[in-house]
Amino acid sequence: xxxxxxxxxxxxxxxxxxxxxxxxxxxxxxxxxxxxxxxxxxxxxxxxxxxxxxxxxxxxxxxxxxxxxxxxxxxxxxxxxxxxxxxxxxxxxxxxxxxxxxxxxxxxxxxxxxxxxxxxxxxxxxxxxxxxxxxxxxxxxxxxxxxxxxxxxxxxxxxxxxxxxxxxxxxxxxxxxxxxxxxxxxxxxxxxxxxxxxxxxxxxxxxxxxxxxxxxxxxxxxxxxxxxxxxxxxxxxxxxxxxxxxxxxxxxxxxxxxxxxxxxxxxxxxxxxxxxxxxxxxxxxxxxxxxxxxxxxxxxxxxxxxxxxxxxxxxxxxxxxxxxxxxxxxxxxxxxxxxxxxxxxxxxxxxxxxxxxxxxxxxxxxxxxxxxxxxxxxxxxxxxxxxxxxxxxxxxxxxxxxxxxxxxxxxxxxxxxxxxxxxxxxxxxxxxxxxxxxxxxxxxxxxxxxxxxxxxxxxxxxxxxxxxxxxxxxxxxxxxxxxxxxxxxxxxxxxxxxxxxxxxxxxxxxxxxxxxxxxxxxxxxxxxxxxxxxxxxxxxxxxxxxxxxxxxxxxxxxxxxxxxxx
Amino acid sequence: xxxxxxxxxxxxxxxxxxxxxxxxxxxxxxxxxxxxxxxxxxxxxxxxxxxxxxxxxxxxxxxxxxxxxxxxxxxxxxxxxxxxxxxxxxxxxxxxxxxxxxxxxxxxxxxxxxxxxxxxxxxxxxxxxxxxxxxxxxxxxxxxxxxxxxxxxxxxxxxxxxxxxxxxxxxxxxxxxxxxxxxxxxxxxxxxxxxxxxxxxxxxxxxxxxxxxxxxxxxxxxxxxxxxxxxxxxxxxxxxxxxxxxxxxxxxxxxxxxxxxxxxxxxxxxxxxxxxxxxxxxxxxxxxxxxxxxxxxxxxxxxxxxxxxxxx
Numbered sequence: 001x002x003x004x005x006x007x008x009x010x011x012x013x014x015x016x017x018x019x020x021x022x023x024x025x026x027x028x029x030x031x032x033x034x035x036x037x038x039x040x041x042x043x044x045x046x047x048x049x050x051x052x053x054x055x056x057x058x059x060x061x062x063x064x065x066x067x068x069x070x071x072x073x074x075x076x077x078x079x080x081x082x083x084x085x086x087x088x089x090x091x092x093x094x095x096x097x098x099x100x101x102x103x104x105x106x107x108x109x110x111x112x113x114x115x116x117x118x119x120x121x122x123x124x125x126x127x128x129x130x131x132x133x134x135x136x137x138x139x140x141x142x143x144x145x146x147x148x149x150x151x152x153x154x155x156x157x158x159x160x161x162x163x164x165x166x167x168x169x170x171x172x173x174x175x176x177x178x179x180x181x182x183x184x185x186x187x188x189x190x191x192x193x194x195x196x197x198x199x200x201x202x203x204x205x206x207x208x209x210x211x212x213x214x215x216x217x218x219x220x221x222x223x224x225x226x227x228x229x230x231x232x233x234x235x236x237x238x239x240x241x242x243x244x245x246x247x248x249x250x251x252x253x254x255x256x257x258x259x260x261x262x263x264x265x266x267x268x269x270x271x272x273x274x275x276x277x278x279x280x281x282x283x284x285x286x287x288x289x290x291x292x293x294x295x296x297x298x299x300x301x302x303x304x305x306x307x308x309x310x311x312x313x314x315x316x317x318x319x320x321x322x323x324x325x326x327x328x329x330x331x332x333x334x335x336x337x338x339x340x341x342x343x344x345x346x347x348x349x350x351x352x353x354x355x356x357x358x359x360x361x362x363x364x365x366x367x368x369x370x371x372x373x374x375x376x377x378x379x380x381x382x383x384x385x386x387x388x389x390x391x392x393x394x395x396x397x398x399x400x401x402x403x404x405x406x407x408x409x410x411x412x413x414x415x416x417x418x419x420x421x422x423x424x425x426x427x428x429x430x431x432x433x434x435x436x437x438x439x440x441x442x443x444x445x446x447x448x449x450x451x452x453x454x455x456x457x458x459x460x461x462x463x464x465x466x467x468x469x470x471x472x473x474x475x476x477x478x479x480x481x482x483x484x485x486x487x488x489x490x491x492x493x494x495x496x497x498x499x500x501x502x503x504x505x506x507x508x509x510x511x512x513x514x515x516x517x518x519x520x521x522x523x524x525x526x527x528x529x530x531x532x533x534x535x536x537x538x539x540x541x542x543x544x545x546x547x548x549x550x551x552x553x554x555x556x557x558x559x560x561x562x563x564x565x566x
Numbered sequence: 567x568x569x570x571x572x573x574x575x576x577x578x579x580x581x582x583x584x585x586x587x588x589x590x591x592x593x594x595x596x597x598x599x600x601x602x603x604x605x606x607x608x609x610x611x612x613x614x615x616x617x618x619x620x621x622x623x624x625x626x627x628x629x630x631x632x633x634x635x636x637x638x639x640x641x642x643x644x645x646x647x648x649x650x651x652x653x654x655x656x657x658x659x660x661x662x663x664x665x666x667x668x669x670x671x672x673x674x675x676x677x678x679x680x681x682x683x684x685x686x687x688x689x690x691x692x693x694x695x696x697x698x699x700x701x702x703x704x705x706x707x708x709x710x711x712x713x714x715x716x717x718x719x720x721x722x723x724x725x726x727x728x729x730x731x732x733x734x735x736x737x738x739x740x741x742x743x744x745x746x747x748x749x750x751x752x753x754x755x756x757x758x759x760x761x762x763x764x765x766x767x768x769x770x771x772x773x774x775x776x777x778x779x780x781x782x783x784x785x786x787x788x789x790x791x792x793x794x795x796x797x798x799x800x801x802x803x804x805x806x807x808x809x810x811x812x813x814x815x816x817x818x819x820x821x822x823x824x825x826x827x828x829x830x831x832x833x834x835x836x837x838x839x840x841x842x843x844x845x846x847x848x849x850x851x852x853x854x855x856x857x858x859x860x861x862x863x864x865x866x867x868x869x870x871x872x873x874x875x876x877x878x
Contacts, residue, residue: 265836290637290658294840297636342629347658350638380629407817416658419823423627423659434821435732 035547037250040564045253045546046281047560048267053260054230057213058197059137060144064311064463065091065195065554068284069258072235072561074200075219075246077111077130077179078191080554082248082562088553089366089465091191094248095125095201095219099191102508106186111194113177118240119203120218127173129201134171135162137198141210145198146463147485152193154182163209186506188513192464221251221561233258252548252564268292271541272302280565281543284557288539290349302541307549308352309538311556312362312462312470315348315413317403317421317531318489323454325401330393332528336375338386340424344533347416352539354412357532360474361521364553366465368514372522386428398429404445404453407436412536413457421457421533447484449491458489458530465554466510467517468501475524476501490529497524586793589869596865602858610671617665620652624669625823628660637840645843656833657841666825667847673737673814673826674852678807680741681748682799685806688745689752690795694783696753697760708757714750720812722747727818736820744809748802755798756791763790793870800863804856811852827852 047069055061058074065071065080079094081087093099096111103110117125137145139161150156154170170182181190193199206217214227222235235256243251267286270278272295288296288306296303317335319326326332341356348354355363358373376382390399405418415436422432435453437445445451446458463469473479477493480486500520507513538556542549545565552559590596609616617623631646632638638658640646645654645663653663696707726743760783763769769786777785811828813819820826830848838845 289836290639291836291840293635293637294633294639340627340629342634343627343659346629346632346634346638346660349658350632350634350636352635352637415822419659420627422823423625426625434823436821 035564037252037548040250040252040548040566041254043253043280043565044255044257044277045560045563045565046277046543047256047258048262048270048278048281048283049258049260049285050262050264050267051230051260052285053227053233053258055144055213056216056224056227056233057142057210058133058200058202058216059139059142060213061197062144062146063197064461066197068555068557068560069233069235069256070197071220072222072249072251072256073216073218073220073224074197075117076197076199077194078199079195079248080552082250082552082559084550084552086365086553089364091195091464092248094195094246095130096194100194102188102190106188106190106506106508107183109181109183109190111179111181113179114245116245117219118245119201120223120238120240122240123203124176125201125219126176127179128176129203130179130199131168131171131173132162132204132207133200133202134198135159135168136202136207137161138165138168139163139209146193146196148193148196148463148469149198152183152185152187152190154184156184162204185502188505188508188510189464189466189468192466192469195464221246221249222256231259231261233260249561250548250564251561252566256560262286265289265291268541271305271543274544279543279545282546282549282558282560282563283540284560286540287353288541290353293350293352293539296539305542305544305546305549307540307542307551307558309540309551309553309556310363310535311538312364312367312465313459313536313556314357314360314362314470315417315457315459315533315536316357316360317533318456318458319529319531320449320452320454321490321492321529322449325393325395325399326454328393329528330389331395331399332531333375334386334389334393334428335425335430336528336531337377337382337389338425338428338430339377339531339533340379340381340420340427341377341533342379343420343424344417347420348412348534348536352537354534354536357535359521360460360525360530360532361467361470361518362462362535364465366510366514366553367462367470368467368516368518368521370515370518370522372525374525375528381424381427383424383427383429386430390429395429398431400431400433401425401455402433402435402453403455403457404435404437404442405457406439406442408439411459413459413533417457417533444484446489447481447486449480449482449486452486452489456489460487467514467521468505471517471520471524472501475529490527492524492527492529583793586866586869590865593865593869595861596869599858599861599863599865602854603862606671606675606855606858609668610675613668613672616668617662620662620664621650622662622665624665624825625661628655628662631655631660632657639837639841645841645847647843653847654843656830657837657844658833661823663844663847666830667827667851670825670827670830670848671851673820673824674807674810674828674855677737677740677744677810677826678803680737681744681806681809682803684741684745685749685802686752686795686799688749689754690756690788690791692749693753693756694760694787697757698764698779698783698787704757707753711750711753711757714747715754717747719747720809723809723813724816724818727813732821736824740810740813740819744806744813748806748809752795752798752802755794759791759794760787763787797863797867797870800859800866804859804863807852807856807859 061070066076075095077096078091081090081092095113097114100109100111138159159165159168172180201219218238221241223238225236226234264286267283268288319332345354345356359369361367361369363369406414408414409416418434425432473487475492477498480488504513504516547564548562633641640655647654651662692707696704723743772782772786814826814828815832827848834845
């Protein structure tokens with residue numbers, strides 16, 4: 001607490017010049033001298049968040065592309081390219097010299113570390129540290145990461161981590177600079193996976209198990225000064241990091257102070273007013289709400305502080321096709337025809353925050369999306385066509401179904417969307433009974449095929465920007481998990497689909513794989529296993545003194561490594 | 567014998583009630599309150615008729631009436647008020663606000679009245695049991711009353727609403743839960759009154775003439791309790807309405823798409839800047855009804871208070 005006034009005072013001094021200039025000249029333009037990466041260093045950046053600080057161990061974090069805050073502390077073999085626009089979809093080398101060299105038909109991946117890499121205590125980063133970091137993510141004490149490593153690495157399914165299980169033989173480190181991964185099957189997407197925090201080096205001597213997150217060893221531009229679970233994270237510069245060994249992170253602010261546990265509307269209200277330290281604040285998880293959008297329209301100064309972007313994500317209605325009445329494709333098609341996407345989009349905040357979806361893959365070249373609309377419902381649904389199909393299926397007198405969904409609206413597939421779906425289906429003679437469930441219950445019930453409700457609202461986001469992590473967990477028949485954690489809710493097990501997935505996995509060139517994923521999506525779409533509803537969009541505000549704000553394409557949020565507050 | 571005892575009890579009570587009503591008639595604020603409450607009740611009862619007259623219903627979406635690019639606020643002034651939508655439409659969905667508030671009135675008033683009736687029932691039965699039972703029964707029931715008063719009522723209600731399965735009809739459940747957490751006061755007042763009445767001569771007379779405890783409670787004690795209980799009920803109804811609004815506001819009330827005022831207010835809070843009309847309608851109605859209830863209850867209390875008459 002004693003640190004705080006000093007920090008505020010220091011920050012205030014730094015911006016005095018800019019503030020006086022702003023008062024004298026035309027406001028807005030005078031204070032925003034053009035951003036220059038060479039002179040952007042300095043100041044304290046405040047990050048105001050709703051959540052995201054419940055854990056900070058690189059083994060337990062589940063991130064896409066290494067996350068917003070974790071990737072400031074943990075460097076990984078590869079990372080997402082830090083540029084605005086489509087280039088942001090690409091993985092680039094981080095600790096490694098390249099994206100990895102595949103051999104044995106993409107079953108083996110070899111990486112070489114760059115020269116001069118150091119931890120925050122000055123000791124060199126070796127391939128063994130990277131291997132150890134991955135190994136500890138297999139420990140049952142440190143759960144939570146993405147499941148891919150367990151699934152892909154040879155022996156990964158049975159390995160229990162270094163505390164009990166010794167070493168994982170499928171990761172080899174022939175010397176301090178080289179690391180080799182041996183996979184059970186070809187995986188052309190390995191360079192994307194290597195952006196995850198599990199690929200961050202952890203020195204074995206400094207590993208304190210579950211307590212490691214309180215004082216992790218940094219390989220990135222910042223190190224942890226203070227971490228309080230769920231509340232605060234304070235980052236200061238890591239003296240052993242420099243831009244000469246890291247081509248991606250600009251790391252402009254001297255300090256970064258993150259506060260979590262705030263309400264979304266409070267965060268956006270604070271960013272709008274930009275008072276005191278909030279003028280140098282951003283958020284990495286609180287999108288502008290629908291109620292504020294109208295204000296952005298009427299205030300041009302505010303509109304300038306807004307960045308818009310997309311995270312590859314689809315909200316959809318999922319059928320269990322093994323259960324009645326959804327075993328009949330005509331019933332599923334009827335529901336697809338009846339959906340009123342305009343009312344769904346409005347329910348979640350209108351066209352600025354959501355785009356109607358007719359494909360399961362999100363928009364963007366990286367995903368390989370091929371536009372299709374097999375059951376055209378138009379803007380507001382086609383109840384006549386739906387009634388016709390229902391009559392053919394023997395439900396001329398109407399149909400009664402139950403719809404299960406989480407009982408909160410935070411994730412964008414809660415009660416508001418359910419109400420819009422209910423209203424649209426009513427026009428087609430389908431009576432929907434709402435079954436709101438607590439978040440915890442919902443996940444447990446949906447995750448097991450035996451207890452899974454026949455019709456649910458769902459959301460699927462990209463673990464990395466490619467078609468694979470979108471289609472494999474949802475449609476691969478070998479991914480039906482009977483004991484929980486299942487996402488193949490349609491219970492589809494089609495040998496042709498499985499075979500195509502295996503074939504695309506062998507491709508190491510994303511440009512070749514993408515159109516194949518897109519074609520597969522369009523083909524599966526004909527089966528009406530799910531009804532895509534919308535793709536969310538992000539609209540985020542920044543404080544008035546924050547520069548170089550853009551929404552990175554990979555994650556759909558501000559890239560903290562690029563912003564400046566000077 | 568019985569006739570004689572009854573005659574002794576009734577003439578004592580009847581003039582008092584007549585006196586209360588006479589005084590109430592002179593209280594303009596209380597009468598205005600009563601009139602507003604009466605109008606609200608009529609509106610609630612006639613909700614389907616009124617919405618048919620308007621040509622709308624409370625659940626149909628009207629996406630075309632919203633400005634999608636501006637977060638789904640209603641197009642047009644004052645929250646989209648028009649000849650077709652008398653009080654505008656809801657942002658985000660386009661559902662008709664008039665249809666939703668009049669249907670919401672059914673929930674708000676229905677639950678408030680239902681809870682009050684149930685609460686009086688529990689309170690009177692337990693209070694009479696304690697006051698007339700005496701001895702061990704009084705000790706046990708009095709502790710029970712104290713126990714119920716010791717719980718924070720709203721938190722208890724919230725917890726009860728959460729654990730009961732979703733299949734139980736929500737308005738009924740709301741009334742039951744609200745009455746269950748707030749009967750303590752009624753029981754306490756009833757017990758105190760019963761204790762003072764049971765020593766009256768006419769009660770002794772009834773007892774000597776061989777009347778059983780149940781008969782004494784219903785025929786002798788209860789009539790003497792009518793006025794204080796009516797005052798209490800009038801005061802309790804608005805409190806119960808607030809409880810319902812609060813529970814619905816926190817998402818523990820009726821299940822969507824059934825509208826209620828508290829629930830509408832809850833979804834309106836974030837819109838107060840961009841669509842103030844949406845907050846004003848349910849908020850204003852809730853305010854007006856509560857004010858009316860309170861004015862009426864206050865009038866009844868004053869009219870029934872002997873000290874007040876002495877001063878007047």
